[in-house]
Every structure is written in structure tokens, then in C-alpha cells.
Amino acid sequence: MKKFLTVALAGVLAASMLFTGCSKKEESKVPDKLIVGTNAEFPPFEYMNDKKQPDGFDIAMIKEIGKRMDKKVEVQNMEFKSLIGAMESDSINTIIAGMTKTKERQKSVDFSDSYYTSNQAIILKKDSKIKKLSQLEGKKVGVQEGTTGDIIASGEKFGEKNKVIVKTDVKRYKKGVDAVMDLKNGAIDAVVIDEKPAQEFVKNNAKKLKLVVDSAGAEYYCIAITKGNTAYKEEINKQIKAIKKDGTYDKLKAKYIDSAN
Structure with a gap:
């Protein structure tokens, strides 16, 4: 009886392992x-x-x-x-x-x-004297929620090789363009966002805004x-x-x- 039970359990275990293996194999595939x-x-x-x-x-x-x-x-x-x-x-x-x-x-x-x-960049008003990320300490900074700019402005590291640069008063937006609008209207002091999108936003508001690139580390x-x-x-x-x-x-x-x- 014990021998039969042992063999039966071994069979169940083997089948279970085979099923699990098939499931993982099915999960690891190029989607249709x-x-x-x-x-x-x-x-x-x-x-x-x-x-x-x-x-x-x-x-x-x-x-x-x-x-x-x-x-x-x-x-x-x-x-x-x-x-x-x-x-x-x-x-x-x-x-x-x-x-x-x-x-x-x-x-x-x-x-x-x-x-x-990529790198991070700071969008500022034309008359701002800020030249680097560390100078945003305590400032009202707009970011797109969940982005690397959000991580950096919140005083956190986004990578093992990166360091905490600044802790700001963060205001989060669903869209980067909304943060830029608030900057133009004086509701915040700066926007931290990736360099290329920052260039696009500044290009469309060249008379009022400027761009400062200060890398927090390669992204x-x-x-x-x-x-x-x-x-x-x-x-x-x-x-x-x-x-x-x-x-x-x-x-x-x-x-x-x-x-x-």
C-alpha cells in the first residue's frame, strides 16, 4: 500500500511539474x-x-x-x-x-x-537665475507624474549609479504641457522633464521660457x-x-x- 501510494504521489508530482513547465513555456512567447x-x-x-x-x-x-x-x-x-x-x-x-x-x-x-x-532638463522663465538642478532645493517644481523627473524632484534616486540631487516642493501633472502652462502663469518656479520634450516645449514658448540641461545621470x-x-x-x-x-x-x-x- 505504501509503495503504491509513493508511486502515485510521484506520478502526481511529475504531472504537476510538467504542467507548470508548460505554463511557463506558454507565457514566454512572442505575442500574436x-x-x-x-x-x-x-x-x-x-x-x-x-x-x-x-x-x-x-x-x-x-x-x-x-x-x-x-x-x-x-x-x-x-x-x-x-x-x-x-x-x-x-x-x-x-x-x-x-x-x-x-x-x-x-x-x-x-x-x-x-x-x-537621454538626460533631464529644467524649463525656466527667461529671467530665472537658476543654472542647475541643485538650485531647485525647496522651489515649487512641476513634473509629469510617475516620470524620472518626478523621481529626481522628489529627492529620490532613479538608478544605482545616480545620487540624490535635490528635494523640491513637487507639483505633479498628468501632462508635461500643463506643467509648462503653470510655469508661464507663475504658479511654479520650474519644470523638470527629459531634455528632448523640454526642447519642444521651450521652442513653442521661446519668448517666455528657457532651457537648462543639468544631467542627473544618463537615462x-x-x-x-x-x-x-x-x-x-x-x-x-x-x-x-x-x-x-x-x-x-x-x-x-x-x-x-x-x-x-
Whole structure:
């Protein structure tokens, strides 16, 4: 009886392990469709075009990746702070939104290799004497909620190699452009946001605003994918590498980023 019970239990355990292995294998696969979350408030990486559709460098990148994978791409626009939650609930399987790879975000999602390196910048009124991030100590600073600018202005580190630079009186916005509007109206002292979007916002308000670039450390934009999906991560990395190698990356960068300067 004991021998029979032992054999039976061993069979159940083996079947359980086999089932678990199959489940993990099924989870780690390239999805049939790329359901992409973005926040189209971050030009030139993502924005709404004249046809009210998400556009920009990031959108062009993920569409090119989907094309090379022979997969359909569906882009969903949402608040930046909602992106990771949407992935955790399986509403999306991909995020491309000028998202910096951080230790905290890696607890919830996996990241591809970097496709762009950025820095932080400060948007100020023309007559401001502020020249670096540390001078924002105690100032009213606008940020887009959940972004690296939010992390920095809140007195936190966004990477192991980065240090705490400043602790400000943070005001959070759903859109970077709303923070810029409040700066123009005198409600806040500065806006901290990534360099390229900052250039876009200042260019559109050149008579009233100026830009100061003061790096808190290099930031690496990556594509976020569902946690644990190794097969998909490897395929994304493969396509990023190919896009860079054959010159397509440079063409997209020239069209969307370099032309915006």
C-alpha cells in the first residue's frame, strides 16, 4: 500500500511539474499581436498627430519592430502613471513611452536593450537665475507624474549609479504641457522633464521660457514587456539591433528627433 501510494504521489508530482513547465513555456512567447501602451504627451517621442493618432519616434520604432516580426501593432494612449499597471493586468503586453529603465520599475516589468539615451532638463522663465538642478532645493517644481523627473524632484534616486540631487516642493501633472502652462502663469518656479520634450516645449514658448540641461545621470529608454516573457524580450532586442544596424534607426531619428531641434 505504501509503495503504491509513493508511486502515485510521484506520478502526481511529475504531472504537476510538467504542467507548470508548460505554463511557463506558454507565457514566454512572442505575442500574436503587439498591444502597445504609450503616453502621447511626450514629443518628439510620442504625441497625437493631425489625424488624432499616436505618432512620434517611439511609435515609428514599435511599428517597425512589429512589421519585421510580421505582427499587428495596436497602440493605446493612456496616462504615463497607468502604463505599468495596465501591463500587470494584461491589458497591454508592450510599453514604449520614453520610459527609463529603473530598479523600481524592473520589479514589475522586464526591459529590452536601450534604444535611446537621454538626460533631464529644467524649463525656466527667461529671467530665472537658476543654472542647475541643485538650485531647485525647496522651489515649487512641476513634473509629469510617475516620470524620472518626478523621481529626481522628489529627492529620490532613479538608478544605482545616480545620487540624490535635490528635494523640491513637487507639483505633479498628468501632462508635461500643463506643467509648462503653470510655469508661464507663475504658479511654479520650474519644470523638470527629459531634455528632448523640454526642447519642444521651450521652442513653442521661446519668448517666455528657457532651457537648462543639468544631467542627473544618463537615462536609458527601453521597451517594457510583460515580466518573465524571455522569448518576447529576446525578439525585441533582436529587432532593435537589426534596426540600428541597417540604418533604419538613423532615418527615424533624423525624421522625428533631429528635425525637432
